[in-house]
Amino acid sequence: MEKEWIAAGILVVAVFAAGAYFYPQxxxxxxxxxxxxxxxxxxxxxxxxxxxxxxxxxxxxxxLFFAIPFIDPLKQNYKDFKKEYNGLALLLTAFLGYVYALSLAYNLGYKLDMTQLLAPGLAALVFYVGILLGKAKRNWFVGIRTPWTLSDDDVWKRTHELGSKLFKAAGIAMLLGLVFPVIGLGVGIAVLIGSAIGLVVYSYVIYSRKARKQKTK
Known part of the structure; x- marks a missing residue:
């Protein structure tokens, strides 16, 4: 088993242990x-x-993350971005563990600005998703899955290249949350929503253009 999965498993055990320890308080x-x-x-x-x-x-x-590469009909493609996929599983686990630690601290009486404290973790997670998108090969579970990206490797590749840049930009925008919590989170979410809609349209446009070119040959 890869080190990322071992580390993620240890994090989950540690979080359950922390919850049990602080539960009476x-x-x-x-x-x-x-x-x-x-x-x-x-x-x-x-x-x-x-x-x-x-x-x-x-x-x-x-x-679920552990099972996906085994049940995906396109499981053979995961080997091409295995490192990034495993890294996302670990980073997501670490991020949720961080959220849990903050929630425990808040409930134990510490006065925290949750939005401001979540900003760096959320920014790192979104930025890493951008890295993953740049490496991901066609599959049914991870990435920008539209009818057009799933039908054509070239459409998948070009859509994910753009998606990688947009998600990295959203991650950087979320760092504004360290200074301006509400603005930073709002800008980051707006970029993500706009990116999601734009990438669906972009994949359709690329696929349609490619289909028209093939018809004229």
């Missing part, structure tokens, strides 16, 4: 959701669900 009404301004706006009564919902999600997502 957690308040009866636990903050579980925060607004853009960084303050809590959603609560749950203390219990297993509230305290361990995020660690459970980490475990499920890690198991």
């Amino acid at each position: 957690l308040p009866q009404n636990m903050a579980v959701h925060w607004g853009l301004e960084g303050s809590a706006n959603g609560y749950m009564e203390k219990g297993i669900a509230a305290a361990f919902m995020l660690p459970a999600l980490m475990l499920v997502l890690l198991a």
Whole structure:
């Protein structure tokens, strides 16, 4: 088993252990959701669900990431971006662990601006997705999966080259959140949404142009 999976597994165990250790000290009404301004706006009564919902999600997502390369009909393509794929699984696990650590600290009484503190982690995650997009080969689970990218390797490649640049730009924009939390997150999300819509259109345009050229030959 690759070192990324071992490290991710250790992180999941550590997060469950931290939750169990601090559980007796957690308040009866636990903050579980925060607004853009960084303050809590959603609560749950203390219990297993509230305290361990995020660690459970980490475990499920890690198991899903591990299984995907084995169940994808295009599984042979994963070997070409295995390093980046494994890295994403580890980084996502680490990011969720970081979110959980912040939520524990908040519920233990530390006054935190969650939006500002999440900015660097979210920026790193989005930027890394940009790196992954530049390496990913055609598959059914990871990347910009439209009918047109999944039908043609060239359309996939060109769409993901653009997507890589856009996601990296969104990640950099999110770093504004260190100084301007709401603005940085808002700009980053706007870039991501715009990119997602634009990339779908872009893949269709490339595919259509290619199809027309083939008809005229």
